[in-house]
Amino acid sequence: MISRRDFLQVGMAASAIVGASGFGNWARLAAQQRLTQDQLLEFETFGNVSLIHITDIHAQLKPIYFREPSVNLGVGGNKGAVPHVTGADFRKLYGIADGSPSHYALSSGDFSALADMYGRVGGLDRVATVVKAIRADRPDAILLDGGDTWHGSYTCYHTQGQDMVNVMNALNPDAMTFHWEFTLGSERVNELVESLPFAALGQNIFDAEWDEPTDLFPPYKMFERGGSKIAVIGQAFPYMPIANPRWMFPEYSFGIRDENMAAMVEEVRAAGADCVVVLSHNGFDVDKQMASVVPGIDVILSGHTHDALPEPAVVGNTIIVPSGSNGKFVSRVDLDVRDGRMMGYRHKLIPIFSDVITPDAEMTALIDEQRAPYLAQMTEVIGQTDSLLYRRGNFNGTWDDLICDALLSEREAEIALSPGVRWGPSLVPGQDITREDIWNVTSMSYGEAYRTEMTGEFLKVVLEDVADNIFNPDPYYQQGGDMVRTGGLGYRVDVGQPQGSRISNMTLLKTGEPIDPARSYVVAGWASVNEGTEGPQIWDVVENHIAKLGTVTVTENNSVEVVGV
Secondary structure (H helix, E strand, C coil), rough: CCCCCCCCCCCCCCEEEEEEEHHHHHHHHHHHCCCCHHHHHCCCCCCCCCCCEEEEHHHHHHCCCCCCCCCCCHCCCCCCCCCCCCHHHHHHHCCCCCCCCHHHHHCCCCCCCCHHHHHCCCCCCHHHHHHHHHHHHHHCCCEECCCCCCCCHHHHHHHHHHHHHHHHHHHHHCEEEECCCHHCHHHHHHHHHHHHHHECCCCCCCCCCCCCCCCCCCEEEEEEEEEEEEEEEECCCCCCCHHHHHHEEEEEEECCCHHHHHHHHHHHCCCCEEEEEECCCEEEEEHHHHHHCCCHHHEEEECCCCCCCCEEECCCEEEEEEEECCCCCCEEEEEECCCEECCCCCEEECEEEECCCCCCCCCCHHHHHHHHHHHHHCCCCCECCCECCCCCCCCHHHHHHHHHHHHHHHCCCCEECCCCCCCEEECCCCCCEHHHHHHHHHCCCCCCCEEEEEEEHHHHHHHHHHHHHHCCCCCCHCCCCCCCEEEEEEEEECCCCCCCEEEEEECCCCCEEEEECCCCEEEECCCCCCCCCCCEEHHHHHHHHHHHHCCCCCCCCEEEEECCC
């Protein structure tokens, strides 16, 4: 991978491609702490084609707080490369002033104080305002949704995704791809997809029995824009049956399928495509690898790993654009497409500061309509927090610690395991904890909280397997989210070691004793991929725990020692 600055100097085919990011403009304004809506949307229209990218909304209809990760480790060739740069190092890399709105939007440091200063982010009525403004400037802009849209909230769970379908239909995207949507079950997914007025794309979504592409999920769609043909190829999350319950969607198989991707690129080029865009839910490092092995891709719009970067990454002749999560950002990418190829680009990552961007009134009304039947239940206050509650990073966040504490207490367990998922808004100190807040970090269609016994040997196997999903130096083998969160259990992880040798010093925290490989421990967890898992729903477990506490205080968690970084 080369930097954007280097990219400006290299040739692409017979002539040079020119790229630029609009981040610098709002970064400078942010440093002066004088942001307006016009400044956030300011963009020097370029070329003849505009792309608008949103991804990983996770059913967040209203403005939220969302803290970016303080720990995001890269391994192998991605060690020290974006997006695996955080905190002060990230701000230095992009010239972000400490304490500025851009610091708040893109970095984790001083989050609570900055949240008090700059307020909430996101809200699909604000996103609608931004999308409409871009379309006013470029009416034929292509709006693309990277997936993880129909999952992650109280209303989305109770409507089986219908609330998000209704709102997104009003936003009027041109295409989307998928991940968590499939955990609604294939019957419901099929029903919703058949109703969509836009394309549902997935070149890697195959019929499981015949190992053939499906009619419901075409691999690509061609668009005529600005006198050019733009091909958008969909790439769903490749590891669906590994990361999520296979029994929920047995008719489908997935995988990276980069050979088929290469074939699709050749097919659309042969059909006259001047520019090839991949709408991806691979995750950023997998997208980088795909760009290095599949020729002919001009743009990858990257999702799944929730990364937000103020400039595209460049791999060979491909630009990779990540657009964050939870409705916190919208990316605009203008392309100069001429003579059958992409000649240049301009890009802007637009942060959705909810107090700066005026909500679109029609979208606000529609969102409120979706929420109205559930509003009384959602807004009931369960407790308060005097700690910052967040979930984002390779290891436990404070929301994860609270969930693990609830499992230990309510399920009378020695050890708690909580999945290393990335979704879920943050809460700032002093904020009420509502039922909706709890569902925002627990809502899923297989949320049963199990209670079982595991030997120390098996616990190590679990930790080793998850660690390899994250820290395998080959991105194509990184099949998980982040590290499984643990309660009652401490350990040491050496991310530079090979599979089976990363985890050591496992300790039962309540006694300080080393974990005995031969002993059985009572373990509570949730989100098992096994069919027929029994237990109370995790949101009920967490709600009961918070109600008993009244006020939540989460102390610093030092139970995981990370080395080899």
